[in-house]
Amino acid sequence: MLSNSLIETKKIAADFSGSLKGGEVVAFEGEIGAGKTTFIQGLVEALGAEGLARSPTFTVMNVYPTGREPVKQIVHIDAYRLRTPEDIFNLGLEEWIGRPDTVVLVEWPRMVGEAEIRTDRTVRILAGEDSDSREIEIE
Template sequence: MLTFELPTLAALPAVAAQVLEALQSHSIVCFEGEMGAGKTTFIKALCQSMGVQDEVSSPTFALVNEYRDAQNQPIYHFDFYRLNEPVEAVGIGALEYFDSGYLCLIEWPSRIEALLPPERLLITLHVTGEESRTLQLEIKK
């Protein structure tokens, strides 16, 4: 498990660049943390470090947003907060996205735990102050 300290929002780009190195061999990246912990904010910084030019925003109502990285490869950003049952994720084709081999960034993965592949990265954000956060990165197998 790797731990990164984010003393302020200004540290986001540097930490995102470090986390990007860990993503190289993983396509499923799950983000946990309480409401307001900064999951979407960190995903924005991560996408910027991958050359995404699109506006990155939470897909709370759409459930999934698609962006393109600097190599024009798709990145799928999910927010499953509003789901009541994992079958709702199946209905939008989540399993096909997960099997695509393209990067899938998943907020609130615990809502669809049964659908997730065993091997994935888990990034947990902990609020430590008004702007400060601790980010833990763990490889799940």
């Protein structure tokens, strides 16, 4: 899918949110500045969380309650600064993965190497030909 603006990226994310029922782990791939956080903001908003989702680059993990069913909370992890499998599991991630009322979003999943995080879906965001366009692939 092609997005030509932040608004279009958030719309694509909102459309994708309809496929999430809880229990999923979604991996996000793309270079710095590709639009992963913008997509996640649209996704988190569409799932009912209040307030603007922020990239947890320094906090590593944010939890957003939605107050809705079936997805009651969204766990957003930015693994960019993590280096070992122990780093990610020290966050308590295993408590969130697979919970039927939770969706886990992981930016930079490759950074945790051999942690072998189970992912159900992958969103790849690639820079387009101009500064505003993005190619968004969802598997």
